[in-house]
Structures are given as C-alpha cells and as structure tokens.
Amino acid sequence: MVTRLKQQYGSGIREANTYLGQAYMVVEPSILNELLHVLRDQEEFDYCVDVTAVHYPQREKQFDVIWILYSFARNERVRVKTMTGDGESLPSSTPIWATANWLEREVYDMFGVKFDGHPDLKRILLPDGWKGHPLRKDYGIIQQDNEWVQINLGIESGQ
C-alpha cells in the first residue's frame, strides 16, 4: 500500500515507516485531504479512530495533527500525521468520516488548530467564551481565563 501511495504522491509523503510495529505516515498538508479520501475509498480505512494533535512550540510548524485510522477488512491501523503552524488551518475530515466532527472540535478547543469546511467549529469541552487553548505547551497547568471565571461564576478564582 505504502509503495503504491508513494508512487502516486511522491514527495507529498515525507515519511512512511513503522515504530514498534505501528505504521505511520507523515504527509504534506496540501495532499492531506485527497490522501484521506483515498485511504477511505480505495484502501478500506473506513473507521476513523481518533483525531488529535501535539504541540511543539519550538518548531516553526508548531502542531502535529494526527489521524488514527482503522480498516475492518484488513484489521490494520495506520496513523497519518501532518504539520501545521499557528494560525494556519487544515481541511476538515468531517465530510470523510462523520466521527471527526467532535474530534476536530476538541482539537480546536484544546490547541486552536482550525479546520476548513468543518460544519460547526466551536469549543466543545470548554465554555464558548473561554480564552486560550489549554493543551498548548505555553498554557500553564493552573492557568485559567480569570475574566471568564469572574463574570460567569462570580468568584475570584476557580480553584
């Protein structure tokens, strides 16, 4: 599968490898949407297990966004990873897998990564008016949106 995809996309797939027996691909954001479509339609990865992100503040492209896919027919998992910078956005995978809706909302909520074409991109776990994205590395562990806490809860601190 990997050699076939590599032929098709050339340098769009920057790395395709396995670590501890788990397959992963690092791809350019430009081919991401097409590749996810191909993985679902031609390679039978019909179940999107998870969409998540990792923050590397020292990098130019700060975020790794990861799709974990599973194929019932092959009984295989694959991770598709791409990199994106702060303020940039990625194509949404909600039209490909409906489950990505909430998962992408969570990534947006926690990291501030935007997804183009998402039907309803808003916060999911934190309240709507909250400022900041808590899973970024520069967000302190006891940090909170004091203004929001004072206005909405009527207390000085939430802790």
Added chain:
Amino acid sequence: MTDATKYLSHLELGEPDQTFLDSNELIINMGPQHPATHGVLRVILKLDGEKVLGTECVIGYLHRGVEKIAEHRTYTMFNPYVDRMDYVAAVSNGLGYCEAIEKLLNIEAPPRANYIRVILTELNRLASHMLWLGTHALDIGAMTPLFYTFRDREEILKIFEKYCGARLTTHAFRIGGCQYETYEGFERDVQNFLKFVPPKIDEYEELLTTNRIWLERTRGVGLISAKDCIALGVTGPVLRASGVKWDIRKAKPYASYSDFDFEIPTGQNGDTYDRYLVRMREMRQSLRIIEQAVGKIPEGPIMAKVPKVLKPPVGEIYHSIEAPKGELGYFVVSDGSTQPYRVRVRPPSFVNLQALDLMVRGQLVADVIAVIGTLDIVLGEVDR
C-alpha cells in the same frame, strides 16, 4: 430559551409545517442536573410536540484536564488518574494505560500478571454492565433491576476491595505487571462468584427479556445501522448490536485474551433491545473467560523487570483495549524524559455520544432517555 437557541444554529432542520396546529415547535433543555442524563450532560432538544427534530449535546461540565495533568506527572504518577475517567470501569482504564506504556518501554507483563489482569478486567466489565442495566432499566421505568444489580455488583466490588483495598478507583495494575499478589482465597472467591452470578443474570432476564413494557420501550427505539456506526466511530456493544462482529479482544488480542475461548455476541437490528441482549450475552461470555482463567493462573512473578525511573525512548504509540463501553485508546508521545510529552485518551463514551442526535431524530422525548441509557456513557470519560 434564548440561550439554548444559539446552540441549535447549525442544525439543518426542516421548516415546520405551516398549519397552526403544527406550529408548536419547542426548545427544551434537559440537564445538566437531570437524573436520566447519567451525570452532568446537557441536551438541548428541538421538539415538535413530542417528536424530536434535533438535539445538541453540551458537554464539558466534568472537564478536569486529565490530558494536561499527564504532561506534568511522571508515567507512574499519572497511572491513578486514568481510573477517574470511566469510574465504573476503572480497571479497564488502568489496563489500557499500563499496556500502552509497556509497549513504549518495550517490556511485557509476565503471564501470571496477565491472567490476573484478565480476571479483574472481566469482573469489571460485569460490574459496569450491571450498573448500566440497573440505571438503564430505572430510566425506562423498571425499578427492581436496579436493586438486584447493585446487590450483585457488590460481590465484585468486595473482591476488588480484598485484592487492592479500593472498590471503585482501584489502581489495580502497575506499569510492568501488578503490584499485589492475589490474596489468600482469591481463586475461591472468584469461583464462588462464578457459581453465584449466572442465576442472577437469569433473574434479570426473567424480569426484562420478555416483559411486554420493556419490549415496547426498547424495540425499534434508537435505531442505528452498521454503516452509520462505522462512519460515526461508534464501538463496543452498540456497534455489535448493529451486526458488526468486532471486538478488540479478538481483532487485536492484548493481555492473555488469545488463550481463551469466547464468542462475540452480535445483534441484527441495532435497536435498544438488541443492545440490551448483546450486553446480557456479553456478561455470560465474561463469566466464561473468568472461568477459564481462574483455574489456571500460571505461577511466577507478577512484575516484569522495570527500571525505578521510567524513561521510554523517544517515540509515539497508540494502544487500545475493548473497554466495557467500546474502544478505549491511549496515544502517548514520549520525548525521552520521565514525563509523557502528550497523552491522548480516545474515550469510547465521547465518540459514542456523538451518535445520540442521529439515533433520536424523529422519535419521542421519552425515547431520548432510553437512548442515553443504552449508549452507556459515563460523563467522567466524556469530559475527562
């Protein structure tokens, strides 16, 4: 009501019929403090009379930032935190986390530890299903099963308490194996439980399986097809009740599940009744697994050789297990230090809850209660 309207802005709802009799479209807020939402779940319902036109879930009331906490604790210190996500199946949470870190460290738990893990995890699956049955039946209007299931779940919790001192948030496993050797009489207790519980499950089935009211309230309610389940990432008993024979214990065996003989119960219709049947049959399969395991727990150490300070090599791992609610996954990124760089929990309840909207559209308000119950969500896991 004005507040609720803004959450519904995205829903593509058809225009209500324009006769004055049909113009009674209502927006109703259910929760977050509502006994039938199993915790602090808020569901905003758009209704036409009693018919549900659309829903929107508002979640996050129990958000504690578990994933953030993980980045500020060592691998070992984070272990008890995972118990607080799905607090009715704490053992499963711990198993998934420990196995993920073991994979990252490239160590394997010894066979004895794996057998103990399987026994406790399956007991926990029974406890989780019993709690589900009791509360689900109570929501629908049958009060008796709640008392029966809580009475019998107590026997499982007693075994946990004797094994590790805790009943709910057990922290039963450690990275590399188990901390505790089985106590004197552990096998006898489990074997007594195996004799005690099958008649009790018969009793629940006697109360419900052919009960006319139960059938009316569950058959054809909350339908979801296998195709929709897969598109929505729904796993666990909900997926199996729609006819997909898929269980991670078989598809990608972990611990020592490959040693045991058991079946994957499936349904055909994907309605609330099938999900009930699937879970009941799963309980019996769990008993079968425990029965096979308890007689032949291998001798040997219960801990692998694990360094005092855990420093997994730089890398990423995704490991998932079949928790009572579905696929529970951990995606862990290590930067080579003593603390994880990132821990992502793939919670089954969170993903399954997303299917609520599809399952209740066009049905009655009373069915929403039944569907929330049948999805078997735990808000501690949805919100983390």
